[in-house]
Amino acid sequence: xxxxxxxxxxxxxxxxxxxxxxxxxxxxxxxxxxxxxxxxxxxxxxxxxxxxxxxxxxxxxxxxxxxxxxxxxxxxxxxxxxxxxxxxxxxxxxxxxxxxxxxxxxxxxxxxxxxxxxxxxxxxxxxxxxxxxxxxxxxxxxxxxxxxxxxxxxxxxxxxxxxxxxxxxxxxxxxxxxxxxxxxxxxxxxxxxxxxxxxxxxxxxxxxxxxxxxxxxxxxxxxxxxxxxxxxxxxxxxxxxxxxxxxxxxxxxxxxxxxxxxxxxxxxxxxxxxxxx
Amino acid sequence: xxxxxxxxxxxxxxxxxxxxxxxxxxxxxxxxxxxxxxxxxxxxxxxxxxxxxxxxxxxxxxxxxxxxxxxxxxxxxxxxxxxxxxxxxxxxxxxxxxxxxxxxxxxxxxxxxxxxxxxxxxxxxxxxxxxxxxxxxxxxxxxxxxxxxxxxxxxxxxxxxxxxxxxxxxxxxxxxxxxxxxxxxxxxxxxxxxxxxxxxxxxxxxxxxxxxxxxxxxxxxxxxxxxxxxxxxxxxxxxxxxxxxxxxxxxxxxxxxxxxxxxxxxxxxxxxxxxxxxxxxxxxxxxxxxxxxxxxxxx
Numbered sequence: 001x002x003x004x005x006x007x008x009x010x011x012x013x014x015x016x017x018x019x020x021x022x023x024x025x026x027x028x029x030x031x032x033x034x035x036x037x038x039x040x041x042x043x044x045x046x047x048x049x050x051x052x053x054x055x056x057x058x059x060x061x062x063x064x065x066x067x068x069x070x071x072x073x074x075x076x077x078x079x080x081x082x083x084x085x086x087x088x089x090x091x092x093x094x095x096x097x098x099x100x101x102x103x104x105x106x107x108x109x110x111x112x113x114x115x116x117x118x119x120x121x122x123x124x125x126x127x128x129x130x131x132x133x134x135x136x137x138x139x140x141x142x143x144x145x146x147x148x149x150x151x152x153x154x155x156x157x158x159x160x161x162x163x164x165x166x167x168x169x170x171x172x173x174x175x176x177x178x179x180x181x182x183x184x185x186x187x188x189x190x191x192x193x194x195x196x197x198x199x200x201x202x203x204x205x206x207x208x209x210x211x212x213x214x215x216x217x218x219x220x221x222x223x224x225x226x227x228x229x230x231x232x233x234x235x236x237x238x239x240x241x242x243x244x245x246x247x248x249x250x251x252x253x254x255x256x257x258x259x260x261x262x263x264x265x266x267x268x269x270x271x272x273x274x275x276x277x
Numbered sequence: 278x279x280x281x282x283x284x285x286x287x288x289x290x291x292x293x294x295x296x297x298x299x300x301x302x303x304x305x306x307x308x309x310x311x312x313x314x315x316x317x318x319x320x321x322x323x324x325x326x327x328x329x330x331x332x333x334x335x336x337x338x339x340x341x342x343x344x345x346x347x348x349x350x351x352x353x354x355x356x357x358x359x360x361x362x363x364x365x366x367x368x369x370x371x372x373x374x375x376x377x378x379x380x381x382x383x384x385x386x387x388x389x390x391x392x393x394x395x396x397x398x399x400x401x402x403x404x405x406x407x408x409x410x411x412x413x414x415x416x417x418x419x420x421x422x423x424x425x426x427x428x429x430x431x432x433x434x435x436x437x438x439x440x441x442x443x444x445x446x447x448x449x450x451x452x453x454x455x456x457x458x459x460x461x462x463x464x465x466x467x468x469x470x471x472x473x474x475x476x477x478x479x480x481x482x483x484x485x486x487x488x489x490x491x492x493x494x495x496x497x498x499x500x501x502x503x504x505x506x507x508x509x510x511x512x513x514x515x516x517x518x519x520x521x522x523x524x525x526x527x528x529x530x531x532x533x534x535x536x537x538x539x540x541x542x543x544x545x546x547x548x549x550x551x552x553x554x555x556x557x558x559x560x561x562x563x564x565x566x567x568x569x570x571x572x573x574x575x576x
Contacts, residue, residue: 164407172424186411
């Protein structure tokens, strides 16, 4: 059961509780329903395991290769988090730069859009070539794919400001730095949080795509490498296991970023009281 | 004394902009009389002067034309006019936030930006409270002082002194704007304006979004405070009763382009209390101002 809106609730713990009930529980319930339907379909139609293994078979594959998957989870997660962190840092810095002048913004923004439109699967081999076949290359792919949402949201948050607030700062002879650090940057925090949520998911995708082309050296495999290997070997249950773990990684990173956003944004706006369908 | 101290740091460019422009050739002669007049030793005459002011946007539309007005020291002037007549724009030009394309605005002989920086601290209250949502009430109020580089201890002292003046408590000071009502947010906005101890206070329809009772209450409080602090106030409103209650003079504006159409002296003595609004004289005067406003609007 989904609880009511958090009106009047001011504690962060309560907000987290509400967030958990509203955001985590429903997809988990749906996940269980999908698993049951999946299992039923495999049994009912007698689908071959190399085409679609049942959920129990996948679970068994996860358990049997849990050590390998755990290592891969940590490696891929590390690359994704590193790429995501870089994109938050660089995206915010680029947003700061773009906010300083319309000319800088209009000169640089088309190249930022290039990051969004370029097919990452096509440029990943190039990036690996430039940054090396190890951790650095994978992080670079994760960084490139997750950068644009941060630039776009940081720029929007630093530019879209109530003109009266600019007048207030101008009346008090605020310097460019004061406007940046005391107005533009704090004003952009809600936008940065929105960008971070999008970027975090993309960084996981980027890390996995990067690992299609690069590993971390012998005996160190990321989830992307396992996905590619098991596809080539037609080990569909192991492929499903790697996909499941990758999904879990994406959800985990997205969830952590969302929780941090929620905590930070408590200072900016009242807790969201729900949306109408 | 405070004025003279402030004035000591006026750059020559603020005093004699023309001569500063030619500084590359020969050193301009120092005009002692002009400096003495400028730094306020002879503090007579109007504080704010607007002469043949015009404003035309780059699109070609004429917003203000041939605006002439004077505001005396300590005077409370209301700019009254219909929506879109340019009264808020005029206020912003007078504050130096928008540059006029013709005529001139001077505050005690200086351009507005120099005047507010070196000589007459100027505060502006916007139509919306324009508070920073990530800052507490206290941090919002001290923002102008923080931007001006005032030491933290002095900032806090000034904030604590301003809170009771505007009906805020120390407990309110730790709250964030989102947890305040509209009226309380406007009080914070007012406190932020008066924390700088301004000589001039510009208010752009600050109470337009408030309910009638709260608006009247704040009218009374701000009116009393302006007398007590000897502020020179320019108050933009489209509310006739508010203008009549608050101001010493009401300047009625016409629109397209905006200019001053009528100047009406308000006959009521100070202090003004809620009882004034219930008097027959007040109703009669407000009626007269309304008629004048309607006439101007029908031109």
